[in-house]
Amino acid sequence: MNDSVNPSADSSTNALPESGGSRHRAIRSFALRQGRFSVAQRKALDSLWPVYGLDAADAPSDFEAVFGRSAPLVAEIGFGNGETLAQLAADQPQIDFVGIEVHRPGVAQLLLRLKERELNNVRIFCADAVDILTHRIADESLSGVNLFFPDPWPKKRHHKRRLVNPEFIGLIARKLKIGGFFHAATDWEDYARQMLEVLEGCDRLENAAGKNRFSPRPAHRALTKFERRGQQLGHGVWDLIFIRRDDRQPAIACNGR
Numbered sequence: 180m181n182d183s184v185n186p187s188a189d190s191s192t193n194a195l196p197e198s199g200g201s202r203h204r205a206i207r208s209f210a211l212r213q214g215r216f217s218v219a220q221r222k223a224l225d226s227l228w229p230v231y232g233l234d235a236a237d238a239p240s241d242f243e244a245v246f247g248r249s250a251p252l253v254a255e256i257g258f259g260n261g262e263t264l265a266q267l268a269a270d271q272p273q274i275d276f277v278g279i280e281v282h283r284p285g286v287a288q289l290l291l292r293l294k295e296r297e298l299n300n301v302r303i304f305c306a307d308a309v310d311i312l313t314h315r316i317a318d319e320s321l322s323g324v325n326l327f328f329p330d331p332w333p334k335k336r337h338h339k340r341r342l343v344n345p346e347f348i349g350l351i352a353r354k355l356k357i358g359g360f361f362h363a364a365t366d367w368e369d370y371a372r373q374m375l376e377v378l379e380g381c382d383r384l385e386n387a388a389g390k391n392r393f394s395p396r397p398a399h400r401a402l403t404k405f406e407r408r409g410q411q412l413g414h415g416v417w418d419l420i421f422i423r424r425d426d427r428q429p430a431i432a433c434n435g436r
């Protein structure tokens with residue numbers, strides 16, 4: 180039996196906002212895949228998006244009001260189907276997590292995981308992370324940002340679509356609290372080296388592993404579908420962890436910001 184549903188033909192998925200975001204940027208880091216929803220995912224969108232979903236309206240979100248408590252807030256950008264995010268949230272109930280993903284079936288899958296594991300410390304935006312970081316997350320409000328296996332855009336002519344570039348890292352640095360972390364992982368060596376160069380070039384961030392070094396893989400990062408696929412292809416994996424410096428005095432600029 181085919182239990183999947185084409186999202187464009189399924190009015191019940193209207194619970195989700197359009198993933199493309201309301202603002203127009205010339206170059207985006209994703210090519211929106213339509214994907215298909217299983218029946219369970221479609222039901223999850225109907226019943227669980229109102230519980231865990233956040234809309235992408237303009238004012239910065241008041242996360243203390245959203246979660247009903249004051250706790251460190253960690254964002255995960257491009258969480259895929261939410262394997263790592265659900266695991267981190269289960270392992271760290273003292274932390275609140277905000278996931279940002281454009282792929283709607285992935286969002287539905289995370290909703291199912293949250294319900295199954297009875298997790299209440301996660302909320303989700305279904306929109307472009309650049310728009311959400313810019314407009315919905317206050318400066319110096321995040322204790323951490325995770326970016327695991329971002330789309331590698333391996334062809335040279337597509338490198339401009341890679342999420343990690345000086346402007347994006349400048350945005351991340353602005354959103355992190357002093358002492359907050361940015362953790363990225365990739366199984367594409369040339370992207371890993373590009374990330375390292377960009378991150379080392381940001382004066383607001385300091386490499387936790389020491390200058391120009393990659394970090395050892397932390398045990399808390401759950402293995403995902405993309406990492407498993409990379410392993411099967413014989414790819415290595417590179418982790419990068421950078422910490423937001425205390426740059427209040429004297430003021431230091433990052434990418435001119």
Ligand SMILES: C[S@@+](CC[C@H](N)C(=O)[O-])C[C@H]1O[C@@H](n2cnc3c(N)ncnc32)[C@H](O)[C@@H]1O
Nearest residue numbers: 208209257258259280281282307308327328403
């Ligand atoms: C290669 S997948 C990795 C997924 C997951 N992190 C993992 O390790 O399994 C990259 C994900 O990032 C999402 N993505 C890419 N650019 C994005 C953006 N600007 N905002 C939100 N999600 C984005 C894609 O939809 C995709 O699901």
